Amino acid sequence: MNNKRIAVVGAGPGGLAAAMMLSSWGYHVDVFEKHGVVGGRASNFSIDDYRFERGPTFLSMPFILEELFASSGRVFSDYVQLERVDPMYDLIFPNLTFQPSSDPTLTRKRIAEAFPGEEIGYDRFMKETGKKWERLLPVLQTEHRQLRDYVSKRAIKALPNLSIGRSLYDELSRFFKDERLKLSFTFQSKYLGMSPWKCPGAFSILSYMEHRYGVYYPIGGFQSIANAMKTIIEENGGNVFTHTEVSKVMTKNKKAIGISLSSGEAFHYDQVIVNADFGHAITELFEEEDLNRWTPRKLKNKQLSCSSFMLYLGVKKTFNANHHNIYFANDYKKNVEEISEKLVLSKDPSFYVHHPSVSDSSVDKNGQSSLYVLAPVPNNRSQIDWSKEKNAYSNHLIEKMQQKTNFTFSESDIDVLSIYTPKDWEQEMNVYEGATFNLGHQLSQMMYFRPHNRFQDVDNCWLVGGGTHPGSGLPTIYESARITAKAIEKTYGRLRDSI
Ligand SMILES: Cc1cc2nc3c(=O)[nH]c(=O)nc-3n(C[C@H](O)[C@H](O)[C@H](O)COP(=O)(O)OP(=O)(O)OC[C@H]3O[C@@H](n4cnc5c(N)ncnc54)[C@H](O)[C@@H]3O)c2cc1C
Structure with missing residues (x-):
C-alpha cells in the first residue's frame, strides 16, 4: 500500500468504481455515503417481499466492467452473474410492437x-x-x-x-x-x-x-454490482461508510485537503473524489469563494436533463410480458416537447415498465410481480408542485397501464405502491433540480465543455459520475471512474495506459 489517502464522496457507480480501482492499486480509500446502502441511483430496495431497482435497469457494454475488475486484479464473473436480455426490449407503438433482439x-x-x-x-x-x-x-x-x-x-x-x-x-x-x-x-x-x-x-x-x-441484467439486481465493488474496496483495506453525509470538501489555497461530515467531524486526505451529483456538489459542497469556472449562478444557465417520475408497484399477479417494455405516446414528439420545453405533465405520456422476473428468478417467487413504471417528466425548473400532483399522476399512469399494456390488474391486486417524484430525487438522492440524467448532453456541455474529471476550480479534487466527462449512463460513468483513477495515478508519476 502507498501512503496516499483518498476520500470519495458518494457510493454511486462512479464513486465505487474509482474507489475499487484505486484501492486495488495501493491507495488507502475511504468512501462516504449518505444513504444506508451503496449504489446510489443504481441500487435496489425492498418493500415487504417485493424488490425494486431504484433507477437503472439496462446494462450495456459489460466488457467495460470486466476491464475495470481486471484492472483491480479481479474477475467480474466471480462476483456478478449477468443475464443477456432477449428481446432487448419491446417497443410498443399504438399499432405495432417491435422487438429488437440482442x-x-x-x-x-x-x-x-x-x-x-x-x-x-x-x-x-x-x-x-x-x-x-x-x-x-x-x-x-x-x-x-x-x-x-x-x-x-x-x-x-x-x-x-x-x-x-x-x-x-x-x-x-x-x-x-x-x-x-x-x-x-x-x-x-x-x-x-x-x-x-x-x-x-x-x-x-x-x-x-x-x-x-446487447442488453444485460445483473442477477440480484444492480445492487449486486455495487455490492461487489464495496466488497473489493474492503478486501483492499478501504472503508465504505454508509449513513455518513459529507457537508463540505475542505480546502486550503484552492486545494482540497479533506472532507467534513454533517456530524461535524473532519478528516484530512491527499485527494478528494466527488461522486455526488455535480449540481449538488457545486451548490452545497464547496465554498463559493473556491469556485470560478463552475458556480451556482453559472449552473442556473446550464441545460439540464429531464427527470423521472417513478412508481414502484408490488402486484399480486404474474404477467405474460417481456423484461423491458416501452410504451410510446400517440404523439411522441408532443410528449417530448412537454417534458423538455413546455415543462408540463403530459396527458398522453410515454412510459416504461420494468418486469425483471423474466430474467431473474430471485425476484418474485410467490405469484407476485415487482414492477416499476418510469415516466420521463420535466425537471424541477418546471416548478410543478409534486405534493399536489403526485397522486393524480400516479393514478393517471396506472390507468394508462390498464388501457395500453398487458400489465392489467385491479386495485385489490396492489400490495405495494411507492411513488418517487423529481422532488424526491432532489431531496433524498441530492440530485440537482431533480435532473436525473445530470447536465444536458448538448455539444456545448460535452467533452472539454463538461465539468472536467480533474475539477477545474479546486486542485487535488476530482469528479466521477454522470455530471463529468464522458456523461450519464452506466458505461460512460464507469469510464469516468477509469479516467479519473488513471489521472490520479499519473499525478503520482505512475502510468496505467494499458487499462
Ligand atoms: C430512473 C433512472 C433510470 C436510469 N436507467 C439507466 C439505465 O437503465 N442504464 C444506464 O446505463 N443508466 C441509467 N440511468 C443513469 C445512471 O446510470 C444512474 O443514474 C447512475 O446511478 C448515476 O451514477 P453516478 O455515479 O453519477 O451517481 P449516483 O448514482 O447519483 O450516486 C451518487 C451517490 O452520492 C451520494 N451522495 C450525494 N450527496 C452526498 C453527500 N453530500 N455525502 C455523501 N454521499 C452523498 C448519493 O446518496 C449517491 O449514493 C438511470 C438513472 C435514473 C435516475
Whole structure:
C-alpha cells in the first residue's frame, strides 16, 4: 500500500468504481455515503417481499466492467452473474410492437418482416455507425483538459463523427423512412434525459451500442454490482461508510485537503473524489469563494436533463410480458416537447415498465410481480408542485397501464405502491433540480465543455459520475471512474495506459 489517502464522496457507480480501482492499486480509500446502502441511483430496495431497482435497469457494454475488475486484479464473473436480455426490449407503438433482439441477424429479420425494405437501412446504420463508434470511443475514454487536445490527430479524425449540426432524429432519418423505426433507434436519447430532436446526432452510438453488444441484467439486481465493488474496496483495506453525509470538501489555497461530515467531524486526505451529483456538489459542497469556472449562478444557465417520475408497484399477479417494455405516446414528439420545453405533465405520456422476473428468478417467487413504471417528466425548473400532483399522476399512469399494456390488474391486486417524484430525487438522492440524467448532453456541455474529471476550480479534487466527462449512463460513468483513477495515478508519476 502507498501512503496516499483518498476520500470519495458518494457510493454511486462512479464513486465505487474509482474507489475499487484505486484501492486495488495501493491507495488507502475511504468512501462516504449518505444513504444506508451503496449504489446510489443504481441500487435496489425492498418493500415487504417485493424488490425494486431504484433507477437503472439496462446494462450495456459489460466488457467495460470486466476491464475495470481486471484492472483491480479481479474477475467480474466471480462476483456478478449477468443475464443477456432477449428481446432487448419491446417497443410498443399504438399499432405495432417491435422487438429488437440482442442478435442483430434476428433484428434484421424482424425489420424486414415489419418494415419491408428498411432492413437495408439497418445494415447501413450498423456499418456506418460502427465506424463512427470506433472513432468516438477513444475520445470518450480520454481526459479532456485543454482545448488544444482537439488538434490531436485522433481528435481531428473523430470530429466529423460528432454529426455537428444534425440532431439524433435527423441522423436516423438518413437510415430509416418509417417513423416508428426512427423512434426505435432514437428513444435512447431518453437515457440522457434529452429529446431526439435536440440530442446531438453523435449519440446514434447509443442504439448502435445496444444492437452490437446487447442488453444485460445483473442477477440480484444492480445492487449486486455495487455490492461487489464495496466488497473489493474492503478486501483492499478501504472503508465504505454508509449513513455518513459529507457537508463540505475542505480546502486550503484552492486545494482540497479533506472532507467534513454533517456530524461535524473532519478528516484530512491527499485527494478528494466527488461522486455526488455535480449540481449538488457545486451548490452545497464547496465554498463559493473556491469556485470560478463552475458556480451556482453559472449552473442556473446550464441545460439540464429531464427527470423521472417513478412508481414502484408490488402486484399480486404474474404477467405474460417481456423484461423491458416501452410504451410510446400517440404523439411522441408532443410528449417530448412537454417534458423538455413546455415543462408540463403530459396527458398522453410515454412510459416504461420494468418486469425483471423474466430474467431473474430471485425476484418474485410467490405469484407476485415487482414492477416499476418510469415516466420521463420535466425537471424541477418546471416548478410543478409534486405534493399536489403526485397522486393524480400516479393514478393517471396506472390507468394508462390498464388501457395500453398487458400489465392489467385491479386495485385489490396492489400490495405495494411507492411513488418517487423529481422532488424526491432532489431531496433524498441530492440530485440537482431533480435532473436525473445530470447536465444536458448538448455539444456545448460535452467533452472539454463538461465539468472536467480533474475539477477545474479546486486542485487535488476530482469528479466521477454522470455530471463529468464522458456523461450519464452506466458505461460512460464507469469510464469516468477509469479516467479519473488513471489521472490520479499519473499525478503520482505512475502510468496505467494499458487499462
Ligand atoms: C430512473 C433512472 C433510470 C436510469 N436507467 C439507466 C439505465 O437503465 N442504464 C444506464 O446505463 N443508466 C441509467 N440511468 C443513469 C445512471 O446510470 C444512474 O443514474 C447512475 O446511478 C448515476 O451514477 P453516478 O455515479 O453519477 O451517481 P449516483 O448514482 O447519483 O450516486 C451518487 C451517490 O452520492 C451520494 N451522495 C450525494 N450527496 C452526498 C453527500 N453530500 N455525502 C455523501 N454521499 C452523498 C448519493 O446518496 C449517491 O449514493 C438511470 C438513472 C435514473 C435516475
